Amino acid sequence: MSKPKVAFYWCASCGGCEEAVVDLAEDVLAVVDAVDIAFWPVALDFKVSDVEALADGELAASFVNGAIRTSEQREMAELLRRKSAVVVAFGACAWLGGIPGLANLSSSESILELVYGGSPSTPDGDGVRPHEESDVPEGRLRLPHFDETVRTLDQVIDVDYYLPGCPPPVDLIRSAVAALVEGRLPEKGTVLAPDVALCAECPRAQTKPADLKVTEFRRPHEVVADPETCLLAQGLVCLGPATRSGCGAPCIAANMPCTGCMGPTSRVIDFGAKALSAIASLVAPKEEASVAEVLDRLVDPVGTFYRYSLPASLLHRRVERETAGSRGGGEG
Amino acid sequence: MSEPAREGAFEPRIVAFFCNWCTYTAADLAGISRMQYAPNVRVIRLMCSGRLDPQFVLAAFREGADGVLIGGCHPGDCHYQEGNVNALRRVELLRRMLGDLGIEEGRLRLEWISAAEGDKVQRVCNEMTEQVRALGPLRLAPGPVPVLQTEGREAR
Numbered sequence: 001m002s003k004p005k006v007a008f009y010w011c012a013s014c015g016g017c018e019e020a021v022v023d024l025a026e027d028v029l030a031v032v033d034a035v036d037i038a039f040w041p042v043a044l045d046f047k048v049s050d051v052e053a054l055a056d057g058e059l060a061a062s063f064v065n066g067a068i069r070t071s072e073q074r075e076m077a078e079l080l081r082r083k084s085a086v087v088v089a090f091g092a093c094a095w096l097g098g099i100p101g102l103a104n105l106s107s108s109e110s111i112l113e114l115v116y117g118g119s120p121s122t123p124d125g126d127g128v129r130p131h132e133e134s135d136v137p138e139g140r141l142r143l144p145h146f147d148e149t150v151r152t153l154d155q156v157i158d159v160d161y162y163l164p165g166c167p168p169p170v171d172l173i174r175s176a177v178a179a180l181v182e183g184r185l186p187e188k189g190t191v192l193a194p195d196v197a198l199c200a201e202c203p204r205a206q207t208k209p210a211d212l213k214v215t216e217f218r219r220p221h222e223v224v225a226d227p228e229t230c231l232l233a234q235g236l237v238c239l240g241p242a243t244r245s246g247c248g249a250p251c252i253a254a255n256m257p258c259t260g261c262m263g264p265t266s267r268v269i270d271f272g273a274k275a276l277s278a279i280a281s282l283v284a285p286k287e288e289a290s291v292a293e294v295l296d297r298l299v300d301p302v303g304t305f306y307r308y309s310l311p312a313s314l315l316h317r318r319v320e321r322e323t324a325g326s327r328g329g330g331e332g
Numbered sequence: 333m334s335e336p337a338r339e340g341a342f343e344p345r346i347v348a349f350f351c352n353w354c355t356y357t358a359a360d361l362a363g364i365s366r367m368q369y370a371p372n373v374r375v376i377r378l379m380c381s382g383r384l385d386p387q388f389v390l391a392a393f394r395e396g397a398d399g400v401l402i403g404g405c406h407p408g409d410c411h412y413q414e415g416n417v418n419a420l421r422r423v424e425l426l427r428r429m430l431g432d433l434g435i436e437e438g439r440l441r442l443e444w445i446s447a448a449e450g451d452k453v454q455r456v457c458n459e460m461t462e463q464v465r466a467l468g469p470l471r472l473a474p475g476p477v478p479v480l481q482t483e484g485r486e487a488r
Contacts, residue, residue, distance in 0.1 A: 105432070155476060238382035272429070280425040286407065286417045292422050301429035314390035316475040319434035 002180065004060030007039035007051065008090075008104065010082055011073040012100040012150065013066030017091040018042045020167035021063075027174055032042030034181045035060065048076070051083055059083045061180050063163075065090040067100045067311060068151045072144035074269040081157040086185070087194075088176065092166040092261045094153040095191070096271065099166070101150045103222035104310045104317030108148045150311050166261035166308060167246050172272075193246035195265050198258055201245045204230045213284035217297040220256060231257045232282065237304060242268070242275035261308050270314045279305075336474045344464040345374045347392040348401040348457070353411040354447050355403030364433035369454040370461035373401065380404070381442075382415025386426045389440065394477055399439045399464035401456065406444040416444070438463045439470060 010018060024031065038059060039046045062084040068074055081087055092098040103111060115286050116122065116129045134141050165175055176192045179185055186192075199205055206273060208230040218235040231238040231252065238257035240249075244265050251258055264271040283294045298304065306313055350356040357379045362369065377455045378384060381404025389400045402423060404416040430440060443458055445452045 149473060149475075175453045266389075271389055273390050273426075276425055276429060277386050277422055280421040281418045283421045286414070286420075288420060288424070291421055295421075295425050295428065298425065298428075300432070301425060302432045305429065314387070314394040314477070315435075317471060317473050318432075319470065319472060321434060329477055 003034065003036045005036045005038040005054075005058060006180075007059050007062040007080055007084070008037070008040065008042070009062060009064045009076060010042060011064065011094070011153070012069045013091065013093050013098070015042070015240060016167040017065035020091075020165075020170065020173060021273050023170050024173060027170075031177055033179070044296055046220065048079070051079060054083045056082050057085050059085065061086040061092040063088045064153055065094050065167075066096045067093040068153060068156045069100065069103070069147055070144035071147070073086070074147075074156055077153060077157045086160045086180065087153075088161045088163055089153040089159045091168050092164060092308040094159075095162045095164055095312070096263050097150055097152050098308050101152075101309065101311040102303065103150050103305070106318070107193065107320055112146070149317055152312050155311070162189075164191055164193050164244055164262045165247055171248070172246055187286055191244070191263070191314065193244055193262065194246050196264060198240040198243045198245045198247070198249060198252075198262070198308035202230075202240055202252055203301075204228065204252060205312040207233065209233055209318050212282055214282045215284045215294065217294065219299075225255050227255050231255075237279060237298065238242030239275050239278075239305075242271065259307050260305070263309060271309040272302070272313055273317060275305040276301065342454075342465065342469055344372050344398040344469075345396060346395040346399040346401055346460060346464060348375045348403065348456075349378050349381070349384050349388065350375050350403040350445075351411075351416070352377055352379045354409065355443070355445040355453065356363055357447035358403075358445045358449045358453045360403065361447065362453045363450075365450050367450055367454040369457045372461045372464075373457045380410065380412050380415035381419035382410070382412060382417075384419050384422065386422055389426060391477075393435065393439075393470060394472060396469045398467070399441070400458060401460055402440075403453070403456075404442070406446055411460060417450045435458035435470065436467055438467055462476045463477045 008021065037044060038054065039051050062080040064077060064080060064087060068077060073246065075204045089095045093100055112129060117127055130143055132143050132145060163172055172193055189324065197215065209230060212232055214232065214235050216235050217237060220236060223234065225234050225236060236257040239260040242264065243258050243260045244262040247262050260271065260275060264274060268274045283291055285291050285294060310317065350359055359375060373379065381402055384402055392400050402419060404419050405411065407416060410416040420442065427437060427440050431437060443456050445456065
């Protein structure tokens with residue numbers, strides 16, 4: 001009997017998810033024992049044509065990490081969807097958009113403008129920008145199209161399961177692969193992680209005051225946090241109350257507040273809004289002016305609450321103020 | 333410019349979340365007193381402004397609202413003691429975040445309106461309608477509306 005075939009692929013991501021697979025350490029041998037890896041560009045020399053040569057649905061599963069920003073990523077996601085029985089969105093970027101999703105605060109034009117023109121490390125120069133097609137003596141070169149918006153994997157293809165985290169914790173990867181091999185897969189659409197908030201498994205939960213109120217928010221570099229006490233109680237913006245557990249709280253163990261990479265629990269639609277709600281209601285003062293004073297210390301609310309989930313949010317991206325003539329199609 | 337669709341004039345759509353005990357009652361009073369005000373405001377009754385989940389505001393914008401108005405009891409008058417204070421805290425932070433997401437301050441408004449202030453409902457609804465009319469339609473980037481992952485399943 002032949003072993004089930006699986007594929008790993010990356011889109012708009014940093015490589016940390018691939019690293020997480022390597023972090024399986026010797027357990028990766030058990031994975032290789034149980035499945036045939038048919039495609040894994042970061043580690044093995046298979047080509048896209050090898051995937052194209054497979055029958056539709058021949059791959060038992062594809063693990064796709066990273067958000068979707070370019071036409072190439074879209075095409076690869078669609079190809080792997082066609083060839084796979086199961087597609088797993090692997091990691092925060094594939095599930096919610098992740099860090100690359102913060103690019104949705106800017107237009108694609110302003111990003112290209114900065115990268116190829118205005119950034120301090122770009123020498124003043126010819127203002128040359130990459131073209132999707134350029135003719136050279138050897139023929140025509142093509143680059144992928146750079147989309148206006150970063151999207152989550154399930155905004156592009158149908159996704160069966162989600163592995164949360166930045167990157168997904170090794171334990172969750174291990175149990176997901178085991179479930180797949182043993183055919184014990186849960187209902188489609190399930191996030192393969194516990195469905196309670198991080199505070200439930202936080203080692204500092206006992207020190208969280210019953211009526212927690214914050215009079216001054218602090219940033220991690222401004223304070224030497226007590227290593228035993230609830231970080232929220234120390235004024236650090238810890239997103240534990242709004243974030244899914246299952247990571248084992250490594251950030252808390254390192255005395256750093258949770259930034260929400262595990263995403264929301266299943267009862268939440270918009271992670272950022274819910275995280276904002278959790279943090280705002282901790283503000284101690286009750287009058288408008290003094291509430292504002294406390295909130296002034298919360299710099300960059302979007303980057304704090306939507307750090308991993310802007311493309312998956314209800315708004316998806318920053319609203320571009322229209323200038324005369326820029327209207328037209330694209331009515332939502 | 334081809335906008336807006338109907339009869340050339342933009343009519344703002346405003347979703348209002350009014351608390352049961354004060355502002356909703358005030359809106360009732362305005363109605364009984366035959367006070368006329370802009371028909372652009374669609375009222376949703378909450379038991380308390382403290383029930384306002386910031387997700388409601390974003391969902392309203394996603395579904396086509398150009399502005400969101402929240403009405404609660406005056407500070408100190410909350411039927412549940414401090415629900416309105418929580419509304420204040422959340423709306424203040426939400427307004428800051430929405431600003432960074434390109435949604436103007438005037439599209440989100442929190443007002444304390446007691447059950448006796450039917451005239452304030454009238455004034456606030458009229459003011460906000462004109463304010464949002466001046467801002468123009470809110471045009472969000474198109475995209476799917478996220479749904480609960482538990483849709484069709486028992487949430488637990």
